[in-house]
Amino acid sequence: MGEEWKEEMSVREGSFSKNVFINCPFDSRYIPLLRPLLFTVLSLEYNPRIASESFDSGEARLSRICQLIRESKFSIHDISRIKASSAGELYRLNMPFELGVDLGCRLFSGGEGREKRCLILEKERFRYQRALSDMSNSDIKSHGDDPERLVREVRNWFVEIDNKKASSPTRIWENFHEFVADFYERREEEGFAGRDLEMMPVSEYISFIKEWLAGRLG
Amino acid sequence: MAIAKKTGSAGKRVHVISREKGWAVKSEGTARAYRIYSRKDAAVKGARKLSKARDVVVHRRDGSIQKWEKSGRKK
Numbered sequence: 001m002g003e004e005w006k007e008e009m010s011v012r013e014g015s016f017s018k019n020v021f022i023n024c025p026f027d028s029r030y031i032p033l034l035r036p037l038l039f040t041v042l043s044l045e046y047n048p049r050i051a052s053e054s055f056d057s058g059e060a061r062l063s064r065i066c067q068l069i070r071e072s073k074f075s076i077h078d079i080s081r082i083k084a085s086s087a088g089e090l091y092r093l094n095m096p097f098e099l100g101v102d103l104g105c106r107l108f109s110g111g112e113g114r115e116k117r118c119l120i121l122e123k124e125r126f127r128y129q130r131a132l133s134d135m136s137n138s139d140i141k142s143h144g145d146d147p148e149r150l151v152r153e154v155r156n157w158f159v160e161i162d163n164k165k166a167s168s169p170t171r172i173w174e175n176f177h178e179f180v181a182d183f184y185e186r187r188e189e190e191g192f193a194g195r196d197l198e199m200m201p202v203s204e205y206i207s208f209i210k211e212w213l214a215g216r217l218g
Numbered sequence: 219m220a221i222a223k224k225t226g227s228a229g230k231r232v233h234v235i236s237r238e239k240g241w242a243v244k245s246e247g248t249a250r251a252y253r254i255y256s257r258k259d260a261a262v263k264g265a266r267k268l269s270k271a272r273d274v275v276v277h278r279r280d281g282s283i284q285k286w287e288k289s290g291r292k293k
Contacts, residue, residue, distance in 0.1 A: 032280030
C-alpha cells in the first residue's frame with residue numbers, strides 16, 4: 001500500500017499539502033461554526049474538502065469520504081455533537097467514525113500518509129474522554145460553541161503544525177464580518193433571499209469565500 | 219471576480235463585532251478596532267457616532283447580520 005500511496009500522492013502533490021478534510025455536522029445548527037471555520041481555512045490559503053462537494057448519488061458516501069481523507073494532508077474533526085441535545089435524540093456517530101478512518105489512514109499508510117495531521121475539536125475540553133476514552137491524553141482543542149474561539153484555535157493550529165505565517169486570529173475574525181456583509185449585499189442584489197443565503201450548499205458558500213478573498217488579494 | 223473591489227466596499231461600513239471581551243466597533247479598511255465596548259447597545263451607539271455617512275452593520279455573535287443601518291435609515 002505504501003508504494004501505491006506514494007504514487008497517488010505524487011500525482012496530487014500540489015493539492016495534498018493544501019487539502020484539509022472537514023469532518024463536522026452540516027446541519028443548520030452547526031452553520032454558525034461552519035462558516036467561520038471555512039473562512040479561516042481559506043484565509044490561510046488551504047483548500048477545504050467536504051463530503052458533499054461534487055456529490056454523486058451513485059457513489060457510496062463512504063468511498064467518497066475515504067478518497068477525500070487520502071487526498072488531504074490535514075483534517076479538522078469536530079466531535080462536539082457526540083452528545084444528544086435533547087432527550088430521545090440520537091447522538092451523531094459520523095464524526096467519530098470518520099475521525100477513526102482518518103487516524104487509521106495515517107497509521108496504516110506508508111509514505112506521505114504518515115505526514116497527515118489532524119485537529120480534533122470539541123465543545124468542552126475533557127468531555128470527549130468519557131465518550132471516546134481511546135483518545136484520552138490526545139491534544140484536543142475546545143471551542144465552547146463560540147465561533148471566535150474556533151477561528152483562534154484553527155488558525156493557531158495551522159501556525160504550529162505547518163509553520164504557517166498568518167494574520168492574527170482577530171484580523172481573520174474581523175475580515176469574516178466584512179465578508180459576511182459583502183456576501184449578503186451582493187447576493188441579495190443577485191436575487192438570493194434570506195433562506196437561500198442561510199441554507200446555501202456548502203460548496204457554493206466556499207466558492208463565494210474564494211471569490212471574495214481573490215478580490216481582496218488581487 | 220473581485221467582490222470587494224466591484225462593490226467598492228473598502229471603508230464604506232462600520233461594523234459592530236462580537237469579541238471575547240465585549241463588542242468591537244470597527245471601520246472597514248482600518249487595521250484596528252476603534253473601540254471595544256462591554257455592552258452591545260453602547261457599541262451600536264458608538265458605531266452610529268463614528269459612521270457619519272456610512273452604513274452601520276450590527277452582527278450577531280456568530281457573525282451573521284442582526285441589523286443593517288444604511289446611512290441613517292434602516293434597511
